[in-house]
Amino acid sequence: MSDGDLQVIDGAAVGAWIEPGLGGEFGSVSRQVPKVFDAYARVFHRVTDDDGNHVTWDEVAKRLGRTAHREMQWHQLVGSSDPSNFEGSNWSGGRPDLGEMEVEELDRLCQVLSRHTADPEHCYFGLCAIQSYKLAFLSAEQLDLPRLELPWGRDHVVLSGPLSAIDQLGWSDEPPKNDPDGSTIGLVATSTDAPAEPQELEDRRWFEAPNLIWPAERSWLVVSEVDFDSTLVGGSRELIGSLVGCPDLEVYEVEPDTSLAAFSDKLNPVPDPEEG
Numbered sequence: 001m002s003d004g005d006l007q008v009i010d011g012a013a014v015g016a017w018i019e020p021g022l023g024g025e026f027g028s029v030s031r032q033v034p035k036v037f038d039a040y041a042r043v044f045h046r047v048t049d050d051d052g053n054h055v056t057w058d059e060v061a062k063r064l065g066r067t068a069h070r071e072m073q074w075h076q077l078v079g080s081s082d083p084s085n086f087e088g089s090n091w092s093g094g095r096p097d098l099g100e101m102e103v104e105e106l107d108r109l110c111q112v113l114s115r116h117t118a119d120p121e122h123c124y125f126g127l128c129a130i131q132s133y134k135l136a137f138l139s140a141e142q143l144d145l146p147r148l149e150l151p152w153g154r155d156h157v158v159l160s161g162p163l164s165a166i167d168q169l170g171w172s173d174e175p176p177k178n179d180p181d182g183s184t185i186g187l188v189a190t191s192t193d194a195p196a197e198p199q200e201l202e203d204r205r206w207f208e209a210p211n212l213i214w215p216a217e218r219s220w221l222v223v224s225e226v227d228f229d230s231t232l233v234g235g236s237r238e239l240i241g242s243l244v245g246c247p248d249l250e251v252y253e254v255e256p257d258t259s260l261a262a263f264s265d266k267l268n269p270v271p272d273p274e275e276g
Contacts, residue, residue: 009159015150018150022150022151024256024257027261028257028258028259029258029260032228032232033233039234039236039240039253040233041243042230042254044056045101045229045230047096049093057072060077069267071264073260073264075270076270078090097229098226098227099227105248110163113222116220122160123161124159125160125212127211131211134208159210219239221233240253
């Protein structure tokens with residue numbers, strides 16, 4: 001990967017600034033995004049209805065007679081007291097993905113992010129080792145580089161490159177361009193002089209959304225925690241305002257102490273499982 005846009009680097013060094021700013025109650029925003037930013041946002045991972053159409057959580061809330069707000073929890077929104085399996089859910093469509101955004105959502109997010117950094121050509125992407133399939137396209141040598149170790153066992157392999165290279169984090173059916181006789185699994189694109197064709201990107205089998213994204217000058221941080229169905233962003237008030245106003249994303253402004261823990265939704269009550 002050293003000859004392409006993305007390079008695996010010493011994650012411990014470039015990400016050392018993150019952990020000192022983390023803290024707060026279990027499930028809080030500040031346990032994922034350090035309290036060093038002016039404002040914070042929660043981007044809700046979209047879902048599908050019975051017909052496979054993408055819909056927002058707000059639309060789900062309207063259809064089910066529930067309330068959309070910044071602390072809504074999916075299991076409570078759909079009327080389930082089971083935060084893991086959603087037993088008894090009143091929603092027959094799809095569920096939000098955990099730990100990553102869909103490619104279209106992430107592309108739109110990155111378009112907004114690129115306007116709020118002085119240098120979008122120098123960014124970092126963290127792939128959480130818990131989701132080991134994300135690391136399948138890396139060599140043993142690359143995997144041996146120091147990782148960014150964050151609390152609760154969230155260790156990340158970190159890659160550097162331009163923000164526009166976000167779509168290179170994926171697998172293709174074609175052999176890697178820099179190793180045509182090697183494995184049939186490799187990066188979607190490996191260099192700027194040999195980019196993937198649009199149809200190839202459209203037909204790729206897997207896209208690996210990173211769990212962390214930030215620019216070298218640390219003006220913002222994106223966190224997709226592996227157990228969360230939302231993505232958190234810390235940054236300037238201007239950035240958060242742009243995200244909240246983005247028509248292609250479902251975003252609420254949140255505070256560092258806003259909770260994303262199960263049963264933290266106070267506006268959409270469900271039966272207490274301990275009383276069942």
